[in-house]
Amino acid sequence: MPADPxxxxxxxxxxxxxxxxxxxxxxQLGFANVDEAENGxxxxxxxxxxxxxxxxxxxxxxxxxxIDMLRAIRGDEKLKAIPVLMVTAExxxxxxxxxVQAGVSNYxxxxxxxxxxxxxxxxxxx
Amino acid sequence: xxxxxxxxxxxxxxxxxxxxxxxKTISEASPGILSSSTQLPTASGHLxxxxxxxxxxxxxxxxxxxxxxxxxxxxxxxxxxxxETLQAMDCVKLTERLxxxxxxxxxxxxxxxxxxxxxxxxxLVAQRVKKLVTILDDVQSKLVELVVIFGIQxxxxxxxxxxxxxxxxxxxxxxxxxxxxxxxxxxxxxxxxFK
Numbered sequence: 511m512p513a514d515p516x517x518x519x520x521x522x523x524x525x526x527x528x529x530x531x532x533x534x535x536x537x538q539l540g541f542a543n544v545d546e547a548e549n550g551x552x553x554x555x556x557x558x559x560x561x562x563x564x565x566x567x568x569x570x571x572x573x574x575x576x577i578d579m580l581r582a583i584r585g586d587e588k589l590k591a592i593p594v595l596m597v598t599a600e601x602x603x604x605x606x607x608x609x610v611q612a613g614v615s616n617y618x619x620x621x622x623x624x625x626x627x628x629x630x631x632x633x634x635x636x
Numbered sequence: 637x638x639x640x641x642x643x644x645x646x647x648x649x650x651x652x653x654x655x656x657x658x659x660k661t662i663s664e665a666s667p668g669i670l671s672s673s674t675q676l677p678t679a680s681g682h683l684x685x686x687x688x689x690x691x692x693x694x695x696x697x698x699x700x701x702x703x704x705x706x707x708x709x710x711x712x713x714x715x716x717x718x719x720e721t722l723q724a725m726d727c728v729k730l731t732e733r734l735x736x737x738x739x740x741x742x743x744x745x746x747x748x749x750x751x752x753x754x755x756x757x758x759x760l761v762a763q764r765v766k767k768l769v770t771i772l773d774d775v776q777s778k779l780v781e782l783v784v785i786f787g788i789q790x791x792x793x794x795x796x797x798x799x800x801x802x803x804x805x806x807x808x809x810x811x812x813x814x815x816x817x818x819x820x821x822x823x824x825x826x827x828x829x830f831k
Contacts, residue, residue, distance in 0.1 A: 527694050528759045534702065534752045538745075570763065599760055621756045624749045 513635035517563030519544045522553040522579065523597075524571040528620075532566050532597065535624045539631065550574030554582055557589050564634075569598035569605065577612055584613040593634045597622065666783075671802060673779035678805050680772040687765045694758040697751070705748050712741055 519541055521532045533544045545562075547553035551574040553567065565583070569576040576596055583589045593615040598605070601619045609617055616630045715738055722731045822830075 523759075525691075525759045525762060527691060527698070527762075528756060530695070530698050531752050531756055534698075534705075535749060538705075538749050599763055620760060621753070623753055624746075 511635060513541070513631060514563060515540045516543055517541070518561060519564045519566065520547055520553055520556060520562045521545070522547045522550065522565065522567035522571070522576065524548050524568065528568065528597075532627075535627050536566075538624060539628055548573075550576060550579030550582070553579055557583065557592070558586075562592060565592055565594045567594060567596055569596060569600045569609075577608060580609065580612045580614060595630055595634065597627075669779055669782060673776055673783060675801055675805055676772050676776040676779070678809065679801075680769045680776075682805075682808050683765050683769050683772070687762050690758050690761055694755050697755060701748055701751050705745070708741060708745055708748065712738065712745075715741070 519536060521529050521536075521544055523529045523532070523546075529546045533546070536542075536544050545556060545560075547556050549571040550567075553565065554574070556562070557565070567576040567579060574582075576598065580594050580596070583592060583594060590613075594613070595616050595618065596609050596614050597618040597620060599620045606617055615634045618626055618630055715734060719731055719734050719738070722734065
């Protein structure tokens with residue numbers, strides 16, 4: 511299913527600079543309805559309180575990591591269908607395997623380009 | 637039996653000499669250990685400052701880049717409207733030129749996005765610095781343990797300023813205190829007749 515440009519997207523990262531970069535790229539790609547969360551716990555609260563169509567998340571975050579948040583999303587009947595894209599500096603193969611096993615929709619290794627983000631979005635929403 | 641006792645005493649003697657030598661070595665190293673344990677918190681503080689400085693710089697570049705992106709989007713919209721009008725008026729040459737301008741602006745838009753993504757270096761730097769600060773904190777607590785276990789005494793003289801590390805830390809600390817704000821510089825310049 512092609513991506514709806516009006517869908518609400520949640521960007522989860524503890525670093526304000528990364529959230530801004532991802533938001534900016536999404537805006538350039540035509541997605542302007544973007545919300546932010548600082549960690550997995552904050553994100554889960556927002557996801558349970560509103561209708562989001564897509565989550566872009568970091569791995570390493572305080573309070574709740576991205577991988578724990580992903581597992582919580584996949585274990586939640588109401589949230590489990592939301593596509594989750596991990597954007598992370600965790601570049602070990604074991605991390606990628608762990609994310610895939612947890613149900614990640616795709617995986618981007620930092621640093622990344624807008625083209626990579628566009629390509630991954632295309633693959634998730636085809 | 638006597639031979640075995642003799643051997644045991646020899647071994648114990650050797651062990652005692654080893655312990656004495658080890659204590660002497662640790663004692664000789666004690667000023668350095670004390671110095672390092674007092675320098676580490678300051679060093680990790682400077683690393684955290686570094687993180688803050690790169691974050692502030694990055695956010696400012698982002699703010700300006702986003703302003704340029706917004707302006708570029710507005711200009712691109714206006715330009716498209718002008719091109720449409722010119723096409724309706726059959727101004728072929730002018731339309732072609734403006735189409736070329738639109739292409740260049742499109743390329744600039746891509747470059748601006750590239751600037752934004754290139755700024756992700758700050759996130760990677762910050763993550764590494766955070767890990768280094770954690771390592772330094774861990775090393776410091778181990779050094780403190782060593783100091784407590786071996787009862788290393790401070791000899792009364794300041795050890796924190798010793799060595800190259802101490803000298804560099806001192807420089808960093810002083811630069812914090814003595815760094816002059818532009819307003820102060822302007823005030824001084826004004827006193828010398830600069831306007």
